[in-house]
Amino acid sequence: MSDPVLYMEEPDERGRFGEFGGRFVPEALIPACLELEAAFIDAWSDAAFIEEYRTVLREFAGRPTPVTPLLRLGEHLGLRIFAKREDLAHTGSHKINNVIGQTLLTKRMGKRRVIAETGAGQHGVATATAAARLGLECTVFMGEVDTERQILNVFRMELLGSRVVPVTSGSRTLKDAVNEAMRDWVTCVADTHYCIGSVMGPHPFPWIVREFQSIIGQEASRQLADFGVDVPDVVIACVGGGSNAAGIFAGFANTSSRLVGIEAAGGSAVGNGSPGVLHGMRSLLMQDEFGQIEEAHSISAGLDYPGIGPEHAHLAQIRRAEYYAIGDEDVIGALRLLSEKEGIIPALETAHAVAWMIREAGGALPTGSTVLLNLSGRGDKDVAQVQAILHAES
Amino acid sequence: MSDPVLYMEEPDERGRFGEFGGRFVPEALIPACLELEAAFIDAWSDAAFIEEYRTVLREFAGRPTPVTPLLRLGEHLGLRIFAKREDLAHTGSHKINNVIGQTLLTKRMGKRRVIAETGAGQHGVATATAAARLGLECTVFMGEVDTERQILNVFRMELLGSRVVPVTSGSRTLKDAVNEAMRDWVTCVADTHYCIGSVMGPHPFPWIVREFQSIIGQEASRQLADFGVDVPDVVIACVGGGSNAAGIFAGFANTSSRLVGIEAAGGSAVGNGSPGVLHGMRSLLMQDEFGQIEEAHSISAGLDYPGIGPEHAHLAQIRRAEYYAIGDEDVIGALRLLSEKEGIIPALETAHAVAWMIREAGGALPTGSTVLLNLSGRGDKDVAQVQAILHAES
Amino acid sequence: MKSLERDLRAVRATGRKLLVPYFMGGLTNDWIEHVEAAVLAGADAVEIGIPFSDPMMDGPVIQEADLRSLTFGTTLDSICDDLSRLDAAVPLIAMTYYNIVLHYGLERAAGKLADSDIHGAIIPDLPLEETGPWIAACDGADVASVLLVAPSTPPERVDQLAARTQGFAYASARMAVTGQSAGGGDGERVVASIRRTSDVPALIGIGIATPNQAKEAAEVSDGVIVGSALVQVILDGGGSSEVEALIMGFRSAIDS
Amino acid sequence: MKSLERDLRAVRATGRKLLVPYFMGGLTNDWIEHVEAAVLAGADAVEIGIPFSDPMMDGPVIQEADLRSLTFGTTLDSICDDLSRLDAAVPLIAMTYYNIVLHYGLERAAGKLADSDIHGAIIPDLPLEETGPWIAACDGADVASVLLVAPSTPPERVDQLAARTQGFAYASARMAVTGQSAGGGDGERVVASIRRTSDVPALIGIGIATPNQAKEAAEVSDGVIVGSALVQVILDGGGSSEVEALIMGFRSAIDS
C-alpha cells in the first residue's frame, strides 16, 4: 500500500508547492532568505521557541479565539455554521498570529528592525504592535492612496511608535508597497527583517506565514470536536494573499472537508489570473497579455491584491481547494446580515466569504451542511466606508 | 471569634451597600425592579442559567480574556504589572459581559425588547450586539451631542439592527440619555428590559451588573496564580459608573490587595461629590449647593458621568477602596506610553488608570509593587479624537 | 389628618370635582399671577414644581420648563419667597425630586414648605420603600406626603400606598411620564383599586391634556391634575389671560 | 562562449574600460537616437530596459521610466521593432524582469532578442537557483544570461555565479536598488571576489552617478554601468545632445 497523499506539507527544497512558489529575488536578498529559512527551521523544531510563540499568542494576542455557533444565521440559511473568531484576536484580525511569529524570529536572528507592507493597514498595525511589544524599530510601507484612505490606521501605527512611509510609485497601493518594502529590504537587510503580511513573497515566506497561521486551523479542529463535529463539510475563508485561508485550511487539508477560498471579483488571481512571477514568487497573477501586472480593484483593501499565495495556486491546480469570486455588490448585504443576525460586524474581507455562503446556501452548499467559516477580522475599520457607501446609495 | 467582615457581598434587602444604593424610582417601575430582582436571584442560583451565561461568554464574547504581563512598561516604571485584557472581549471592552447577562435575563423574563443608554457608544454597541444575537428588539438612547461626536458608533448600532434615539433634553449627553431611557422604560416596561450599562441605577441593577462583571476578577485571580502571583499588591481600574472596577475588585475585595479606582477629574464623584439621589440610587454625585446635578466634563466619554455606582461610594466611605482623579492633560501621554511600550492602544477611559500608575510609580505605588491593571477597553474608538487633540496641540 | 386632606375632602363633600393645575415655579417673572389666574378660573388646589436638573418622570414639556426655570436661578427658597406674594386661598402642593429636598435637609425642607403655605408634596422618585424619612419629616410639619399609584402597581401594594398616602392619592392614568401620551387611560382602574380599601381623595394625573379627557377622568375619580397642557401654553408665551381661559375650559367641562 | 563575452573581452584586451549606459526602451519617440548618441560618445555596449509594471529592483528614477514607457504601449516586440532602426555596432543587453520573458515564452523571448541583435539579458529577479530554465532558453539562442553578484553574496556563491554567468558578471556596488545611493561602495570587493575564480569581464553597476565615481569603479573592474543618472536626464526632457555630453563626460573620466 502506498502512503496517502498529504496536503499542505512542507514545500520542496526549492520552495515550490507543485509548480508554484520559489524564490525570485535579487541575489542581494538570497542570503537573507537563506538565513531566514535556516532560522525558521531551527526555531520551528525548538520546543522553547514554539512555547514562546504560543505563550505570546495566549497571553498577549488572546488565543485561542473561540469558535462561535452562528445559530440565527444558520437557521436563516439552512446550514449549520461555526465561525472561527479571528476578529477577537488582538488588533482585530488573524494578522497578529503571523507577526508575533515573525517578530520573535527577528529577535532570534539578532535583527533590530522590521519593515512591512500594508494595504488597508491591518498588517501594518499588527506589525507595529508586535514590534512595540518587543522594542523593535518598525517602518511600514503603505501606498499613498491607502494612507489617505486609511488615515486613522496610519495614526494608529504612529501611536505604536512606527514610521509609516507613503509609497508614491506605481498605483500607490498595496502592490507598490510590497515593491517598496523589497527595495528597503535590499538596502537594510543586514539589520532588518521584512515581515511579509501574507502567504506570499519568496520562499520561505509563504511557508513560514502558513505555519504561523496554522494555529487557526489547529484550534478550530479541536474546538469543533467540542461541538460534536468531527469534520465540517466545508471550510470557507476569504483570500487576499491567502494567509487566513491557509491557516484554517491547514487544520483540515487532510480530512474530507471541502476547502473553499473566496476572492474579490476585482482581485481574483485564481479566477482571472494566469501563472507568472511577482514579488519573489511564481503564482497565479492578474496580468495583461504582455505580463504587466494589473491593478486589483475591490471594495475591500485587504483583498486588493493581483496575486495569491503560491500554495493556493497549487491547491487550486490540483483541485484540493476551490476558489470563487464575490463582487463588491454582494458584500455590504452580507456584512449587514451577519451583523443583524449574530451581533458580529465582520471586516469587508470576511464579508466576501459570508456573501458566498449566502449565495450558495441550498446550492453549492447543500442544505444541512456543516460549515466552518473563518471570521478573519472585525469590521470596525470598515464602518466609515460602509456608511459612505450606503449613504451614497440612498 | 467573630466572622471576618466580607466585602462586596450582596446588598441588604433594601438594596443598600451601607448607606448607598436603594431604589429611588417611580412607583410605575417598582414592579419591574422587583420582577428583575426575583428573576436574577432565581437565575443566579440556577446552574443551567450560569452555564448558559458562561457558555455565551466563552463561545461568543471571547472569554476568558488573557492576563498580559506588561514587561516593558513595568521595567520603565519599576513595577511588576499585569493587565487584564478586557480590550480583547467582543466589541472591545468589558461592557459585553454585562449585556450578555442582562439579555439572557431579558429572555428569561419573557421580554422581547431591550433599551439602553450610552455615552460614547460602547455600552450601546455592546447591547445592540447582544440583542442581535438573541433576536431582541433594541433601542439605544444617546445624547444628541454624543450622536454627533460618535457618528460611527451610531452607525455600528444601526448595522446591528438597533434603533438609536438622539436625546435632545438637558445637556444632551449621557446623564440625559439615562433619564430618557428611564422614561421609555416607564412607558414600555411590560415588554421591555432596561439594560443599564454600569453598576448604577436602582436596586437590583448595581448588584446585577457587578455580579455579571465579577467574572473579570474571578478570572484574573486564577490567571495571576499561573504567574505565581498569589495576591497583587494593588488592583487598579478606571471608574465611570464603576462597572469594570467593580468587576475586577470583586475578585480581590477579600484579600490584602489595595483597590484603587481612577476617576476623570471632571467627573469625580468621590473626589468632588457629595451624597445625593439620582437615577434611582443614593450615591456620591457631583452637584451644586441646591442639589442640581452638574455636568461632568472629561476627555473620555465613558467617564463623563457625574455619579458613581453606590457600592463604590460605600467602599470609599469605609476605606476599603481608594479613589483618585486624573485630569485630561495626563491621559494622552499615558495612552501613548502604553501603546509604544506594549503594543496595546488603550481606551481613553483605561488610559486614566495607566496615567495614575505612571504618576504614582515610586510614590503611592512603591517600586517593585505587583500591580493588576484592568485594561477595560481598546482605544480604536478614540483614535480619531486623540489625533485631533495632538494635531491641535502641534 | 393633614390640612391638605381636610381641605380636599371638604371640596369633595360639596360634590365638586377637584381641578389641580400644575405650574413650574419661577418659570416666568409673573408665574405667581398665573397661579392666581388659575385659582380665579376655578382651580381647587395648585401643584407647584420646584425645578430639578434631571426630571426623570417628566416628558419634554415639563423638562423644558425645569431647565428654563433653572437658568433663571430658581431654587426652593426663591419659590417660597415668590409665594409670599401669592394672593389666593387654595391649597398648594409642591412637586419635585428627592435630591432637592434631600440636599436642603428633609426636615428643613418640610418646615420651609409649610411656612410658605405649601401643605403637600409629591416626590415621584420616592416609592413606598424609600419614602419613610421624608414622611417622617413631613409629619413634623403640616405637609402631606402624596404617593403615586401606577397602573402597574399590584393590588397589595395599592392597599399599602392608599393607606400611607397623605392629602390625596395620585393615580397615574398611564405608564408614561408627564405629557407623553394623552387620555384617561387606566385612570379608572387605578382609582377603583385605591377605592377598594381607602376613601382618600383620588386624583387622576398624567395624560390629561384636554377638557374632555378631564371630564371623563373626573367622572371616575375625585378630580384631575393638569400639567403639561398648561405648561406648554406658558412656554409658548401665554400669560395670565391664556391661563385663565384654559383653566376655565377645564372647569366647565368637568362641571358639566 | 557567447558573442557578448567575446565582444567585451575583445574591448578589454585593448586596455579600454567598458562603459555601458542604460536606456529605457520606448521611453521617448527618439530613444533609438539616444542610444546612437551614446555610442557615438563612447559607449562600449548598451543596456536596454524592457519596462515592467513592478520593477522591484529599481529606484524612483527607473521606476518612473518603466511606467512612463508603459503608458506609451511599449512591449518587448515594440522595442525589438524600434531596434531595427538602430545604426550602431556595439553589443546590446536587455534588462527586464522575469515575468516579461516568462509571459512571452522563454525560448521565444531569447530567440526574439537574438534576432534583434540583443545578445545579453539581465533579469535581476532571477537568482542562481531559479535561472536554469532561462539559461537553457538563452543557450538555444546567442543570448548571454548575465548574473548579478551582490555585496551580500557569500564566497562560495560568488564562485558559482562567476562560473555560470555569461557575457559578463554584474557586480552590484551596493546593497541598494538602482539610483538609490551613489558611489562605488563595495564594488571593489565584489569584483575581487569574482576575480578569485574567474576572469569573466566584471562590470560595476548600481550607484555610479558621476564621472568621478565611474573612474574610481573602473579602476578596480573592467568597466561600469550607468543607469539612473542617464535616465534622469531623459526624464527631464534631455535629448541626444545631452546624452552625448553626459556619456562623453563619463568616457573621458574613465579614460583619464
Ligand SMILES: Cc1ncc(COP(=O)(O)O)c(C=O)c1O
Ligand atoms: C480581516 C482580513 N481578512 C483577510 C485579509 C486578507 O489577507 P489574507 O488573504 O492573507 O488572509 C485581510 C488583509 O488585510 C484582513 O484584514
Ligand SMILES: Cc1ncc(COP(=O)(O)O)c(C=O)c1O
Ligand atoms: C473602555 C471603558 N472603560 C471604562 C468605562 C467606564 O465605565 P465603567 O466605570 O462602568 O466601567 C467605559 C464606559 O463606556 C469604557 O468604554
